[in-house]
Amino acid sequence: MEFAPKIETVGLNLHYGDFHALQDVNIKIPAQNITAMIGPSGCGKSTLLRCFNRMNDLIEHTRVEGGIIIDEHDILKPEADLISIRRKVGMVFQRPNVFDLSIYNNLRFGLRIHRMLNKRDEVMEAIEHGLEHVGLWQELKDKLKKSALTLTLEQQQRLCIARVLILKPEIILLDEPCSALDPVSTLKIEDLLRVLKHEYTLVIVTHNMQQAARVSDYTGFMYLGKLIEFGNTKQVFTNPMEKLTENYISGRFG
Numbered sequence: 001m002e003f004a005p006k007i008e009t010v011g012l013n014l015h016y017g018d019f020h021a022l023q024d025v026n027i028k029i030p031a032q033n034i035t036a037m038i039g040p041s042g043c044g045k046s047t048l049l050r051c052f053n054r055m056n057d058l059i060e061h062t063r064v065e066g067g068i069i070i071d072e073h074d075i076l077k078p079e080a081d082l083i084s085i086r087r088k089v090g091m092v093f094q095r096p097n098v099f100d101l102s103i104y105n106n107l108r109f110g111l112r113i114h115r116m117l118n119k120r121d122e123v124m125e126a127i128e129h130g131l132e133h134v135g136l137w138q139e140l141k142d143k144l145k146k147s148a149l150t151l152t153l154e155q156q157q158r159l160c161i162a163r164v165l166i167l168k169p170e171i172i173l174l175d176e177p178c179s180a181l182d183p184v185s186t187l188k189i190e191d192l193l194r195v196l197k198h199e200y201t202l203v204i205v206t207h208n209m210q211q212a213a214r215v216s217d218y219t220g221f222m223y224l225g226k227l228i229e230f231g232n233t234k235q236v237f238t239n240p241m242e243k244l245t246e247n248y249i250s251g252r253f254g
Protein backbone atom coordinates (compact mmCIF):
# COMPACT_ATOMS: atom_id res chain seq x y z
CA MET A 1 0.00 0.00 0.00
CA GLU A 2 1.74 3.17 -1.15
CA PHE A 3 0.45 6.43 0.22
CA ALA A 4 1.55 9.15 2.61
CA PRO A 5 -0.40 8.44 5.79
CA LYS A 6 -2.40 11.20 7.42
CA ILE A 7 -2.28 9.32 10.72
CA GLU A 8 0.30 6.73 11.66
CA THR A 9 0.72 4.87 14.92
CA VAL A 10 4.02 3.30 15.79
CA GLY A 11 4.11 0.61 18.46
CA LEU A 12 1.06 2.11 20.14
CA ASN A 13 0.19 0.58 23.50
CA LEU A 14 -2.50 1.76 25.86
CA HIS A 15 -3.21 0.55 29.40
CA TYR A 16 -6.28 1.35 31.47
CA GLY A 17 -4.75 0.66 34.88
CA ASP A 18 -3.66 -2.99 34.63
CA PHE A 19 -5.64 -3.67 31.50
CA HIS A 20 -3.68 -3.69 28.25
CA ALA A 21 -6.31 -2.31 25.86
CA LEU A 22 -4.17 -1.56 22.80
CA GLN A 23 -1.28 -3.86 22.03
CA ASP A 24 1.46 -2.72 19.72
CA VAL A 25 -0.82 -1.16 17.14
CA ASN A 26 0.87 -0.06 13.92
CA ILE A 27 -1.55 1.49 11.47
CA LYS A 28 -1.25 3.93 8.56
CA ILE A 29 -4.42 5.79 7.71
CA PRO A 30 -4.49 7.42 4.29
CA ALA A 31 -5.61 11.02 3.74
CA GLN A 32 -8.91 11.86 2.06
CA ASN A 33 -10.33 8.39 2.30
CA ILE A 34 -12.74 6.60 4.57
CA THR A 35 -11.15 4.05 6.87
CA ALA A 36 -13.45 1.71 8.79
CA MET A 37 -12.43 0.03 12.03
CA ILE A 38 -14.31 -3.18 12.69
CA GLY A 39 -14.12 -5.92 15.29
CA PRO A 40 -16.12 -7.45 18.13
CA SER A 41 -17.21 -5.49 21.16
CA GLY A 42 -14.46 -4.55 23.59
CA CYS A 43 -11.56 -5.05 21.17
CA GLY A 44 -10.32 -1.45 21.40
CA LYS A 45 -11.87 0.33 18.42
CA SER A 46 -13.15 3.33 20.38
CA THR A 47 -9.95 3.41 22.41
CA LEU A 48 -7.87 3.62 19.24
CA LEU A 49 -10.12 6.31 17.78
CA ARG A 50 -9.86 8.37 20.96
CA CYS A 51 -6.06 8.17 20.74
CA PHE A 52 -6.16 10.13 17.47
CA ASN A 53 -7.24 13.32 19.22
CA ARG A 54 -5.96 12.42 22.66
CA MET A 55 -9.41 12.10 24.15
CA ASN A 56 -8.09 9.22 26.25
CA ASP A 57 -6.22 11.85 28.25
CA LEU A 58 -9.56 12.59 29.86
CA ILE A 59 -9.81 9.05 31.25
CA GLU A 60 -8.04 8.44 34.53
CA HIS A 61 -5.34 5.77 34.96
CA THR A 62 -4.65 5.69 31.23
CA ARG A 63 -1.09 5.14 30.08
CA VAL A 64 -0.11 5.49 26.44
CA GLU A 65 3.21 4.50 24.87
CA GLY A 66 4.49 4.65 21.33
CA GLY A 67 3.93 7.22 18.63
CA ILE A 68 0.88 8.78 17.03
CA ILE A 69 2.02 10.78 14.07
CA ILE A 70 -0.32 13.16 12.33
CA ASP A 71 1.12 15.09 9.42
CA GLU A 72 4.61 14.14 10.57
CA HIS A 73 4.14 15.44 14.13
CA ASP A 74 3.94 13.08 17.09
CA ILE A 75 0.87 14.22 19.01
CA LEU A 76 2.05 12.35 22.11
CA LYS A 77 5.05 14.64 22.52
CA PRO A 78 4.79 16.87 25.60
CA GLU A 79 4.92 20.02 23.48
CA ALA A 80 1.88 18.95 21.42
CA ASP A 81 -0.92 21.49 21.66
CA LEU A 82 -4.09 19.70 22.76
CA ILE A 83 -6.47 22.47 21.79
CA SER A 84 -5.23 22.61 18.24
CA ILE A 85 -5.15 18.80 17.98
CA ARG A 86 -8.82 18.64 18.96
CA ARG A 87 -9.73 21.31 16.45
CA LYS A 88 -7.82 19.58 13.68
CA VAL A 89 -9.15 16.14 14.62
CA GLY A 90 -12.89 16.36 15.21
CA MET A 91 -15.08 13.65 16.70
CA VAL A 92 -18.66 12.53 16.16
CA PHE A 93 -20.24 10.13 18.65
CA GLN A 94 -22.75 7.32 18.61
CA ARG A 95 -25.61 9.36 20.03
CA PRO A 96 -25.80 12.83 18.58
CA ASN A 97 -24.51 14.96 21.45
CA VAL A 98 -26.33 18.18 20.67
CA PHE A 99 -26.54 20.66 23.49
CA ASP A 100 -29.81 21.94 24.91
CA LEU A 101 -29.30 25.20 23.04
CA SER A 102 -30.56 26.69 19.82
CA ILE A 103 -29.30 25.32 16.52
CA TYR A 104 -27.38 28.56 16.09
CA ASN A 105 -25.73 28.33 19.49
CA ASN A 106 -24.86 24.68 19.03
CA LEU A 107 -22.85 25.69 16.00
CA ARG A 108 -21.40 28.78 17.59
CA PHE A 109 -20.27 26.85 20.65
CA GLY A 110 -17.05 25.43 19.19
CA LEU A 111 -16.16 28.72 17.51
CA ARG A 112 -16.30 30.35 20.91
CA ILE A 113 -14.20 27.74 22.65
CA HIS A 114 -11.57 27.96 19.99
CA ARG A 115 -11.81 31.75 19.87
CA MET A 116 -12.51 31.66 16.16
CA LEU A 117 -14.60 34.31 14.40
CA ASN A 118 -16.12 36.97 16.59
CA LYS A 119 -17.92 39.15 14.09
CA ARG A 120 -21.60 38.34 13.73
CA ASP A 121 -21.65 38.17 9.95
CA GLU A 122 -18.57 35.95 9.86
CA VAL A 123 -20.16 33.62 12.38
CA MET A 124 -23.36 33.57 10.33
CA GLU A 125 -21.42 32.82 7.18
CA ALA A 126 -19.59 29.93 8.88
CA ILE A 127 -22.88 28.55 10.20
CA GLU A 128 -24.52 28.76 6.80
CA HIS A 129 -21.56 27.08 5.19
CA GLY A 130 -21.49 24.33 7.85
CA LEU A 131 -25.20 23.57 7.49
CA GLU A 132 -24.93 23.75 3.71
CA HIS A 133 -22.15 21.17 3.84
CA VAL A 134 -24.28 18.62 5.69
CA GLY A 135 -27.39 19.32 3.63
CA LEU A 136 -29.36 21.08 6.36
CA TRP A 137 -29.28 24.74 5.36
CA GLN A 138 -32.50 24.79 3.32
CA GLU A 139 -34.44 22.97 6.04
CA LEU A 140 -33.12 24.94 8.96
CA LYS A 141 -32.23 28.43 7.78
CA ASP A 142 -35.45 29.89 9.20
CA LYS A 143 -35.30 27.87 12.41
CA LEU A 144 -31.87 28.67 13.77
CA LYS A 145 -33.29 29.88 17.06
CA LYS A 146 -35.17 26.64 17.70
CA SER A 147 -33.76 24.17 20.17
CA ALA A 148 -31.52 21.57 18.56
CA LEU A 149 -33.37 18.97 20.60
CA THR A 150 -36.46 19.45 18.40
CA LEU A 151 -34.60 18.00 15.41
CA THR A 152 -34.85 14.37 14.30
CA LEU A 153 -31.95 12.11 15.30
CA GLU A 154 -30.60 12.18 11.77
CA GLN A 155 -30.73 15.98 11.68
CA GLN A 156 -29.04 16.06 15.09
CA GLN A 157 -26.26 13.82 13.85
CA ARG A 158 -25.81 16.05 10.79
CA LEU A 159 -25.73 19.05 13.09
CA CYS A 160 -22.97 17.38 15.12
CA ILE A 161 -21.01 16.85 11.92
CA ALA A 162 -21.59 20.50 10.95
CA ARG A 163 -20.38 21.56 14.39
CA VAL A 164 -17.13 19.71 13.75
CA LEU A 165 -16.79 21.02 10.18
CA ILE A 166 -17.16 24.62 11.23
CA LEU A 167 -13.86 24.36 13.11
CA LYS A 168 -12.10 23.51 9.84
CA PRO A 169 -10.74 20.12 10.87
CA GLU A 170 -8.67 17.87 8.66
CA ILE A 171 -9.63 14.57 10.23
CA ILE A 172 -13.08 13.47 11.40
CA LEU A 173 -13.44 10.51 13.74
CA LEU A 174 -16.86 8.89 13.86
CA ASP A 175 -17.63 6.31 16.54
CA GLU A 176 -20.63 4.28 15.38
CA PRO A 177 -22.30 7.44 14.06
CA CYS A 178 -25.32 5.61 12.63
CA SER A 179 -26.14 3.15 15.36
CA ALA A 180 -28.96 5.32 16.75
CA LEU A 181 -30.42 5.91 13.28
CA ASP A 182 -32.94 4.03 11.14
CA PRO A 183 -31.76 2.37 7.89
CA VAL A 184 -32.85 5.22 5.60
CA SER A 185 -31.13 7.88 7.71
CA THR A 186 -28.08 5.63 7.90
CA LEU A 187 -27.78 5.52 4.12
CA LYS A 188 -28.15 9.30 3.96
CA ILE A 189 -25.35 9.81 6.45
CA GLU A 190 -23.21 7.40 4.43
CA ASP A 191 -23.85 9.53 1.32
CA LEU A 192 -22.70 12.55 3.28
CA LEU A 193 -19.49 10.76 4.33
CA ARG A 194 -18.76 9.96 0.68
CA VAL A 195 -18.96 13.66 -0.13
CA LEU A 196 -16.87 14.69 2.86
CA LYS A 197 -14.04 12.31 2.07
CA HIS A 198 -12.97 14.51 -0.84
CA GLU A 199 -11.91 17.14 1.67
CA TYR A 200 -11.35 15.27 4.92
CA THR A 201 -9.76 12.13 6.26
CA LEU A 202 -12.50 10.06 7.85
CA VAL A 203 -12.14 7.20 10.31
CA ILE A 204 -15.34 5.41 11.22
CA VAL A 205 -15.90 2.71 13.82
CA THR A 206 -18.82 0.53 12.94
CA HIS A 207 -20.42 -2.70 14.10
CA ASN A 208 -22.25 -2.90 10.83
CA MET A 209 -20.15 -4.90 8.43
CA GLN A 210 -22.32 -3.99 5.47
CA GLN A 211 -21.72 -0.37 6.30
CA ALA A 212 -17.95 -0.85 6.39
CA ALA A 213 -18.09 -2.66 3.05
CA ARG A 214 -20.35 -0.01 1.48
CA VAL A 215 -18.72 3.14 2.61
CA SER A 216 -15.05 2.62 3.37
CA ASP A 217 -11.96 2.54 1.18
CA TYR A 218 -9.77 0.87 3.80
CA THR A 219 -10.66 -1.44 6.66
CA GLY A 220 -8.85 -2.36 9.84
CA PHE A 221 -9.92 -5.41 11.80
CA MET A 222 -9.21 -5.37 15.53
CA TYR A 223 -9.38 -8.24 17.96
CA LEU A 224 -8.53 -8.23 21.68
CA GLY A 225 -6.59 -4.99 21.52
CA LYS A 226 -4.57 -5.89 18.43
CA LEU A 227 -4.83 -4.71 14.87
CA ILE A 228 -5.09 -8.05 13.12
CA GLU A 229 -5.38 -6.85 9.56
CA PHE A 230 -5.47 -3.62 7.63
CA GLY A 231 -5.99 -3.17 3.92
CA ASN A 232 -8.11 -2.15 1.03
CA THR A 233 -11.75 -2.78 2.00
CA LYS A 234 -12.51 -4.95 -1.00
CA GLN A 235 -9.51 -7.12 -0.31
CA VAL A 236 -10.22 -7.41 3.42
CA PHE A 237 -13.81 -8.46 2.76
CA THR A 238 -13.26 -10.76 -0.20
CA ASN A 239 -9.80 -12.11 0.38
CA PRO A 240 -8.64 -11.51 3.97
CA MET A 241 -5.09 -12.44 4.76
CA GLU A 242 -5.79 -13.61 8.31
CA LYS A 243 -7.97 -16.50 9.41
CA LEU A 244 -9.33 -14.41 12.31
CA THR A 245 -10.53 -11.74 9.92
CA GLU A 246 -12.19 -14.33 7.75
CA ASN A 247 -13.96 -15.85 10.74
CA TYR A 248 -15.19 -12.47 11.88
CA ILE A 249 -16.49 -11.20 8.55
CA SER A 250 -18.19 -14.49 7.81
CA GLY A 251 -20.06 -14.11 11.10
CA ARG A 252 -18.38 -16.99 12.94
CA PHE A 253 -17.86 -14.87 16.06
CA GLY A 254 -18.45 -11.40 17.41
Ligand SMILES: Nc1ncnc2c1ncn2[C@@H]1O[C@H](COP(=O)(O)OP(=O)(O)OP(=O)(O)O)[C@@H](O)[C@H]1O
Nearest residue numbers: 016019021039040041042043044045046047048059
Ligand atom coordinates in the same frame (compact mmCIF):
# COMPACT_ATOMS: atom_id res chain seq x y z
N1 LIG B 1 -12.20 3.88 30.94
C1 LIG B 1 -11.91 2.59 30.92
N2 LIG B 1 -11.36 1.99 32.00
C2 LIG B 1 -11.05 0.68 31.99
N3 LIG B 1 -11.24 -0.13 30.93
C3 LIG B 1 -11.78 0.40 29.83
C4 LIG B 1 -12.14 1.79 29.76
N4 LIG B 1 -12.66 2.03 28.54
C5 LIG B 1 -12.61 0.86 27.88
N5 LIG B 1 -12.09 -0.11 28.64
C6 LIG B 1 -11.87 -1.51 28.25
O1 LIG B 1 -11.00 -1.52 27.14
C7 LIG B 1 -11.42 -2.46 26.17
C8 LIG B 1 -11.63 -1.78 24.86
O2 LIG B 1 -12.74 -0.91 24.96
P1 LIG B 1 -13.29 -0.09 23.74
O3 LIG B 1 -14.41 0.73 24.24
O4 LIG B 1 -12.17 0.61 23.07
O5 LIG B 1 -13.80 -1.26 22.78
P2 LIG B 1 -14.69 -1.18 21.46
O6 LIG B 1 -14.01 -2.05 20.45
O7 LIG B 1 -14.95 0.23 21.09
O8 LIG B 1 -16.02 -1.89 21.93
P3 LIG B 1 -17.55 -1.64 21.48
O9 LIG B 1 -17.65 -2.27 20.12
O10 LIG B 1 -18.35 -2.36 22.49
O11 LIG B 1 -17.79 -0.16 21.47
C9 LIG B 1 -12.67 -3.12 26.74
O12 LIG B 1 -12.32 -4.34 27.34
C10 LIG B 1 -13.16 -2.16 27.78
O13 LIG B 1 -13.82 -2.81 28.83
Ligand SMILES: [Mg+2]
Nearest residue numbers: 045046047205
Ligand atom coordinates in the same frame (compact mmCIF):
# COMPACT_ATOMS: atom_id res chain seq x y z
MG1 LIG C 1 -16.68 1.38 21.01
